[in-house]
Amino acid sequence: MNARTEPEEAQTEPDAAVRPPLLREFLLVAGLFLVYKLGRRLATGHTGDAFRNARRVWDLERAVHLPAETGVQSALLHGGIPVHLANTYYATVHFPATLLFLVWLYVRRPAHYTWARRVLAVVTAAALVLPFTFPLAPPRMLTGTGLVDTARIYGPSVYGPPADDHLSNQFAAMPSLHFGWALMVAVGLIAATRSRWRALWLLHPLVTLLVIVGTANHYWLDAIAATAMLGLSLAVVQPPRRTAGPVDRGSRRLAPDTSVLVGAGR
DSSP states (O other), X not given: OOOEEEEOOOEEOGGGSOXXXXXXXXXXXXXXXXXXXXXXXXXXXXXXXXXXXXXXXXHHHHHXXXXXXXXXXXXXXXXXXXXXXXXXXXXXXXXXHHHHHHHHHHHHOHHHHHHHHHHHHHHHHHHTTXXXXXXXXOGGGOTTSOOOOHHHHHSOOSOOOGGGOOSOOTTBOSSOHHHHHHHHHHHXXXXXXXXXXXXXXXXXXXXXXXXXXXXXXXXXXXXXXXXXXHHHHHHHSOOOOOEESOEEETXXXXXXXXXXXXXXXX
């Protein structure tokens, strides 16, 4: 019997890439968060336009028969605990969840990390344009809607009075980067993992959507605009590809352990 085994040419997982330098990535990610936090502050001084646009957005949503944001908020206001949890989620989950997502990808899926960081940078840069061209007051500031500012009434709140708030531009509701980033976290984790349950990561943007609408911080159209911007960013930024070679697991490169029998015969 003449037989020999040869390693099967395997398809490498995209995470077999070399990790980019840690210090450089720290500065890039810190810059991304800084741009997000301070970039919108440049687009201030358009209060009148922001309220006029808010009324247009509200009327457009009703004209196309989107469900009223009041329905989501009413569900939260049935008890003190749901609305407090929603306010806490809005105030505390957004930045840490995105940061943990990037850290995990950097450690376990370097190629996916580079891809995700680029997508987030593109969508964030694009989102900073709208406050200059389309300032928008959030629904919690719009009278005649039946909505209330749940964070101010029930706490915790991340915003002060708009005139005294020097850390954020409260008239930059569109697009909702709360939702856009949450959706990218889910998309990135679904792309980077192989679990049969990975679709459950979509719960994060779903909960985020209900929170931003129920707390009257965003309109439905803010989330739709963020989704469109994310879709364009995903189309522009090339995703990681599989290439032939050894498979990486974490920080180690392993040769494929699957062999095929070649030339077996009698």
